[in-house]
Amino acid sequence: MLTPMPSVALDHWFGRQAHELDEIAAAHASVGGTGPGRRHATSQINAAYTTLLSSQFQAFCRDLHTEAAVALAAGVPQALQATIRLVMTTGRKLDSGNPNGGNIGADFGRLGVDFWPEVESHGRFRAAQRAALERCMLWRNALAHQDFNKPELGGRRAVLLNEVRSWRAPLDQLALIFDEVIRAHLHAALGSSPW
Incomplete structure (x- = not known):
């Protein structure tokens, strides 16, 4: 059995986006070293790493959503395709909000x-995967808005x-x-996989 091709969004996540995340990890290592011990000079790099991880995951989700919308729109008559794409993508939560579970679920x-x-x-x-997503979003919001009052942050x-x-x-x-999941949904809806 052949392994299905990934979406372009997934290729970017494991390619370009992973490389950018690796770059900030390398910057952290060059400033703070790799040995044990506290690295006070790296706290801003940790904050930037968190924000970058969140934004890269948001881009992945938004790109996957766009690919799926384009594929679904391709299944309707040509005259309606642009309208269908617009209906499925206009006002997406992922265009203006974080990639938390609620926004991702609503858009898809x-x-x-x-x-x-x-x-x-x-x-x-x-379940730990979704918990990690939500924890990352909790910290992303705390850092971006400088609001550390949530009890889940433990006073940090x-x-x-x-x-x-x-x-x-x-x-x-x-x-x-x-x-x-999206490939399977599109296959069920369209009769074939777009990727």
Whole structure:
């Protein structure tokens, strides 16, 4: 059996976007070193890493959503395709909000998929993956808005490097699962996979 091709969005996530995340990790190592111990000079790099991870995942989700909208629109008569694409993408939460579970689910729901139940029924899904996504978004918002009053932050004002690192693998897994769930949805809706 052939392995299905990934979406362009997934290719970018594991290509260009992963490279940019690796660059900030390397910047952290060059400033703070790689040995044990506290690195006070790197707290702003940790904040930037968190924000970049969030924005890169947002771009992945938005790009995957756009690819799916284009594929679904291609299944209607030519005269309606642009209108259908607009209906599915205009006012997306991922265009102006963070890639938290609610925004992701709402946007992909516009494509006719019961998104989170489909994701959660996927064989490789683990609740810890979604928890990592939500934790990353919690810190992203705290850092971007300088609002550290949420009890979930434990009174801290700085995110730790090991926390940011711990979110990458779960987000990688979610990206793979999202890609497969959307491909399966499009296959069911269109009779073939667009990627």
